[in-house]
Amino acid sequence: MELLKNQDLMQREWTPMPYDQWTNDLRSICGSFNPKAIEHNGVVTGAARRVDVCGMEFAHVSNDLDRVHRDWDDIRKDANEHLFLIMQLEGSCGVEHVGQQAVLDVGDCILVDSTRPTTFYFGGQFSNHLSLHLPRQIMYSASDVDFDIARKLEAFDPMAMMLRALVAKIMSTAQSDATSSNLRHLMFSATRQAFVSSGDxxxxxxxxxxxxxxxxxxxxxxxxxxxxxxxxxxxxxxxxxxxxxxxxxxxxxxTCTTVIRDKRLRFVREKIEQTKDQKGAKTIAEVAYSAGFNDISYFNRSFKELFDCVPTDLLRPVSAPGH
CATH class of the missing domain: 1.10.10 (Arc Repressor Mutant, subunit A)
Structure with a gap:
């Protein structure tokens, strides 16, 4: 299935929705962002919705705003760190990130770092894109490949075509499918290779x-x-x-020490959430030790302080609605 022909992502007509609702939806999915409209008439044509498939999280974002901005204060408010693999589905979008600028047209891809300020420019024109959230620490620490942030892959670049095809496959695969774990690992690896750095x-x-x-x-x-x-x-x-x-x-x-500690805590959380249903998965203590923590009591206290829950809470099954 070609991603750009996915009818769940493309609609013939997009219904206007309240500006505040669109903003709240975006922040609940992607973190702290600040949207700006050219003419604030209280509505946005489009939607911001979360899509969970194959054990991976996507943000499907469409709008006709002027721009959406994320600065250092927004970054500090967010507990999670991701790389956003963005694929343009309709319209166009300008991206300003780490001192670089790019314009995304249909089929283009770009990799954006949630820990860096970013501005998306729409100019009041309708834009529709899909953003895959890739855990930042896993992308970096599990790889010896250097890859670039903010470099655009044009639609007909073979690497962009590969990424779109892989995302299309992921979006049609249930998390319970036997191949889902392999697909997730392949997505991580393919993204690194698609944006592999050509310099130091x-x-x-x-x-x-x-x-x-x-x-x-x-x-x-x-x-x-x-x-x-x-x-x-x-x-x-x-x-x-x-x-x-x-x-x-x-x-x-x-402080530098706090940054290292919090990054390790986020890494542990991502690891636990990704492997908790796998047979033979490491214990929480084993994951903590492998992330660089030497004192489990200190790890548990720090985890509770950052996430307002204890590590074992991540292993509890999610209750069904009404229970």
Missing amino acids: TISALNDSTTRRLQLVDVLIDRHLTESDLCAKWLATRIGVSIRTLQEDFQGLGM
């Missing part, structure tokens, strides 16, 4: 505070589960004093 991203970064923090963020994700990962190791790796690194993070209202 790390050596290309300069020494400004913003660029230093971008470099540190990449290093944390690449070495997240290694026991040596700490503020001192990072400062040495990028060639600055630990005081300079600490001041960089203070400017964001956080």
Whole structure:
């Protein structure tokens, strides 16, 4: 099934819906974003809905707004970190991300990082796209492949065609299907390969505070589960004093140690949620140890503080409506 012919994603007529409802729907699915309309008449033509298939989460977003923006304050509000694989289904969309700009036409794909400010431009014209949410830590820490963020794949690029075909297959496969786990792993791998980097991203970064923090963020994700990962190791790796690194993070209202801890907690949560129904899956303690935690009591306290639940809550079956 070709993704661009999926009738569940394309409608002959899109019904206007209340602006506030559309905004709330978008934030419940994608995190904190700020939409702006050219003429705020209280309605948006389109919808923002979550699609869960094959154990993967998609956001199906359509609108005729002027733009949708996400800044550093929005990023701090969100507990989850994802890479968004965006596929344009109808219309066009401008994307400004990590200092790069691109225009997505029908069939084009782009990879966007939820931990970086982003602006989507629509100019009041109708746009419809599908966004696959890929857990950020899993994408980075489970790979030795360097891949690019904010690089557009044009519709007729073989890699874009491959990604659309794979997403179409995933969207027609139930999570209970025996092949669903393999399809998820294939999606992770295929996305990395589709956006594989052609150069040394790390050596290309300069020494400004913003660029230093971008470099540190990449290093944390690449070495997240290694026991040596700490503020001192990072400062040495990028060639600055630990005081300079600490001041960089203070400017964001956080510490390097907290960032590493929270990234490890999110990584553990994603791992538990992805493997909890698999036979022979690791215990919570084993996943925590593998993520770099050495003290399970500290891990449990930190998990509760960040997610307002204990790790074992993730293993409980979801209650059916009315129960």
